[in-house]
Amino acid sequence: MMTKDDILQGLNEPQKQAVTAAAVPLLVVAGPGTGKTLTIVRRIAWLVHQGVNPANILAVTFTNRAAREMSERTGALLGDQTRDVFIGTFHLLGLRILRETLGSDLTLLGREEQTDLLKPLVGDSSRKARTAAERISRIKNGAEKADKETRGLMERYQTALRDRKAFDFDDLILTPVELLADPAVLSRYRNRFRYLIIDEYQDINPLQYRLIKLIAEDGGGLCAVGDPDQAIYAFRGSDLRNFLDFEQDFPKARRITLSENYRSSGAIVQASGSMIRNNRARLDKNVNAVRDQGARLTVLSLPDEQDEAAAIAGEIEGRMGGTSHYRIYTGAGTGSQDGSYGFSDFAVIYRTNAQAKVIEEAFNAAGIPCQVLGRGGTRQNKERDEMIAYLRSVIGEDGPGTLVDGNADKLLTLADQYDPRADAVALMTMHMAKGLEFRVVFIAGAEDGLVPYTLMKEVCDIEEERRLFYVGMTRAKDELFLLHSRIRFLYGRKLTPEPSLFLGEIPSELKDNKLVPDRKKKQSENAQMGLF
DNA sequence: GGTGCGCGAGTTTTT
């Protein structure tokens, strides 16, 4: 049987405190690379070891990926008892409450079906329907208020849903919140879920907050985990203040900060830390590198985005040089510390998907395998399919009623998801990079206009953009390159951007500035690139 | 119902 020492083994002091803390409202501030998931998993094990009924524990995440990881790692510790712990996404929790309260005869609508349903209500325009679907979603999540017109539309939409016993994604949370207004229902769930662990608490939206608040009551069993410096989803309603105000919200709260970073070199930890300290809306926290100082960051100035892509390709080639045959025989090398690289040790991250194309082309030309994330055939289908596949795997296909309308194709391909085993360089947005880590990271387009993003919209939340840049920087384990072009073609426009102001916030002793001069003649390009 | 042209918009996105 698992002992107390087993559960605490290998933990640092604040991690131990977070694992063993008594059931008071607990705020765990977990900076990048500080062992957040490890801590959560051990806390679950700790609670069970203390005699808590596993069925009284609720661990909520945002993504299926996170839920799966948490579930697997908990399973490795607790074995069979894991079954009774609720580990899942907000939406899965909502679905469970829905089914237990209303019965299981319900239909779940994906974004596409939702748009189809809305289409006749907005004058048969699929464009309008999609816009409406997005607005309705934001309204349901409490991210935006409905105007009169939208309210009318929503009423008709909800009627259409009710006629079909159908629920959209947001209803999976909104309806449970409504159901919990019934004291009998509420007490049932309060009694069941006495210990709540909420992952990525900095990213919860007002609706999710309401759900948690209802179940958690005075927060006695609530453990909120996250990093306010990594809140990057305000555009879809996430509200950082839920995290920042936790201690006012739950006056008996205790805060524990995990500050030992095991992921990145000292230079990367310090550089990202100096940069993010320019934000005001944050909790004062230090992140200390456990690892050596390592190499300085490289800030690379390039003539244009083609050169930027070529420079990245060149750096990768330089690190892969001559080892490719060897690699074939040793298998994928993610995380290998022996100095030899696999392609999957590299990632290129950027602010907008539009930047991917040039880079992909340069990689293709150089023979560098890459996977571009976030590009899906039909994204809506993919989303729904993934959701359905996941719900099936958790709930099972049986039971009365249909979980979803339509047929289940397995075209359930995750082809566009990040596959860490693929021996390919990963290309993705800063948003998608959250939670991942790579030995070598290239941030492309570190320019004013892109980060902070102001190209299409004047208004910009500079602190949110800084957090996004922070997420990007902190993905790197060993080496970090920050690239900016002096000329960039985007949306048919020729831009002449300044370097991102965030670059200037990195102390000069932590970075090397390199500049590739404008080429006068084309043939000099190779010589210039050879410098790197 | 299928093809083609013109116009307009164009961050970030899980479930």
Place this chain on the structure above:
DNA sequence: CTCGCGCACC
């Protein structure tokens, strides 16, 4: 610049 929608025409 590129894509996709909506409309017009076959």
